[in-house]
Ligand SMILES: NC(=O)c1ccc[n+]([C@@H]2O[C@H](COP(=O)([O-])OP(=O)(O)OC[C@H]3O[C@@H](n4cnc5c(N)ncnc54)[C@H](O)[C@@H]3O)[C@@H](O)[C@H]2O)c1
């Protein structure tokens with residue numbers, strides 16, 4: 001089949017490239033010409049493991065092309081996939097200007113029957129708006145399909161090629177075999193439903209995963225006070241198949257371009273029909289507070305942070321991506337700056353993106369984790385990049401001014417910490433390498 005993917009970001013680029021792998025011809029379209037020029041030079045504008053090799057081979061073999069000419073791309077394609085951004089408006093609602101703009105452009109470009117498939121995350125009822133928008137621009141027939149995307153950044157290619165399920169919302173049953181064929185080889189697990197339910201499945205799934213994270217973070221906060229270990233608790237809970245072990249990793253909370261935006265959008269979607277989604281409001285609230293646990297732990301150990309030197313490990317919202325949208329690191333670093341600390345930052349991939357969004361004279365940019373730790377009063381690990389796991393913690397402790405390590409992602413084991421001389425704080429686990437929190441209060445009581 002011939003496809004045009006409108007929007008060549010984290011979703012459009014990965015889906016476009018992956019759709020070439022099961023026999024389709026794909027044009028990835030973006031209005032950002034710099035992005036398209038880069039891609040035509042076989043350079044990826046985003047960091048996503050494995051993407052550049054796939055771009056290169058498919059471009060060379062003629063199954064993939066990149067263009068900033070939407071009209072021409074639409075005319076050469078049978079299926080048009082909308083993958084533009086749907087960011088948050090200040091009130092939390094999804095900003096539909098890009099998707100509506102793209103839909104109108106597609107409508108104007110049409111020169112015959114097309115299937116328009118929405119991959120962007122859009123509030124319930126948006127595909128109906130898209131249908132009207134396109135109909136107002138063309139007299140050619142077309143069908144609308146909602147195909148929400150569930151890939152995760154950092155593992156986007158394997159998530160696309162081996163998804164748990166593909167959700168397809170449609171109102172013309174003739175499209176079902178076409179959609180199954182389009183996704184052939186990815187999974188047999190294609191769930192076909194109506195358009196509004198498909199739109200809701202996306203928000204409900206993200207909201208549910210965000211709920212699991214805020215739930216385990218609250219359990220972690222309680223564990224810390226009662227002397228239990230949240231990693232053990234999560235493991236024990238996850239063995240119950242009804243609960244499942246995924247998304248129970250306690251830490252500084254969720255970030256990224258999806259969970260924060262989609263939870264807020266769902267609260268607004270509910271609010272628009274006079275329903276207060278109290279559970280989800282609490283999930284968001286808990287998540288907002290969780291990141292500042294890093295600052296509280298620093299205060300516990302260092303008192304005032306004025307003049308303190310703090311090393312930061314990890315700026316991306318999760319490992320294996322350069323994406324810093326809604327990364328918890330942003331608010332943590334801002335808070336440290338506001339309290340008068342000197343902040344030494346390291347991230348293996350996302351530092352440039354972070355720096356484009358936020359820079360300050362109190363920030364020192366480091367090219368190695370050891371450099372960020374050297375002569376620091378504390379190091380805070382904010383992103384669980386695997387390279388941090390292999391750092392020599394004995395040497396690290398010796399290079400620091402004060403030996404405090406705050407692990408916001410529970411990356412290290414007891415064995416790794418023992419004997420290093422580090423005062424180690426994690427999230428919801430008993431103190432290791434020093435006395436404080438629960439262990440201190442128990443010690444005081446004995
Ligand atoms: N990032 C993720 O992991 C992820 C996963 C699943 C779903 N989603 C959803 O997918 C959508 C896209 O997200 P993203 O992270 O890929 O966004 P992104 O910001 O990385 O990319 C969007 C791209 O669309 C382009 N664009 C906007 N209007 C255009 C137009 N009229 N013509 C051509 N190009 C246009 C922009 O230039 C940009 O390159 C969002 O709705 C998001 O919620 C994202």
Ligand SMILES: O=c1ccn([C@@H]2O[C@H](COP(=O)(O)OP(=O)(O)O[C@H]3O[C@H](CO)[C@@H](O)[C@H](O)[C@H]3O)[C@@H](O)[C@H]2O)c(=O)[nH]1
Pocket residue numbers: 121149150151152153154206209213246247248249250251252253254255256257258259262317318
């Ligand atoms: O147990 C966990 C799992 C994740 N996180 C955090 O949650 C955020 C999101 O992580 P993840 O879901 O892995 O990454 P995303 O790329 O944001 O993917 C989510 O958002 C996408 C956009 O909608 C969806 O397509 C995916 O299915 C959904 O997992 C990150 O900050 C993680 O650090 C935790 O704190 N604990």
